[in-house]
Amino acid sequence: MNEQEIRSIVQDEIMKAIGGDVAFIFQKNIQIFDARNIQLGRKNGTQIGTSSDQKVGFYGVAPVVQAGSISNPSGSGTAGVDNPARNAINAIITALHNVGIIA
Secondary structure, eight states: OOHHHHHHHHHHHHHHHHHSSOOOOOSSOOOOOTTOOOOOOSSSOOOSOSSTTSOBOOTTOOOBOOOOOOOOOOSOOOOSTTOHHHHHHHHHHHHHHHHTSOO
16 A cells, blocks of 8 residues: 555545544543634534533633523612612623623
């Protein structure tokens, strides 16, 4: 078997591995060089975390599960301790903080 035949076999095997619907499982950290981007498909979108009990964290914050539902505020919006809008805003801030999106 010559070098060209070996190259052809290797190329075919690589294309089979990355061209199909194959899951990649990593046992180590993934490092991306500086100034590189992650490009995503435009047709169906991409999910990070496919279940609400999977944990995600950003910017060095410990990963957490998805925050619970935040009630739609109702009422007149009168300022006060029990103001529903204030409670909803505080819940949003807490959820963003817990996952690491805001400090």
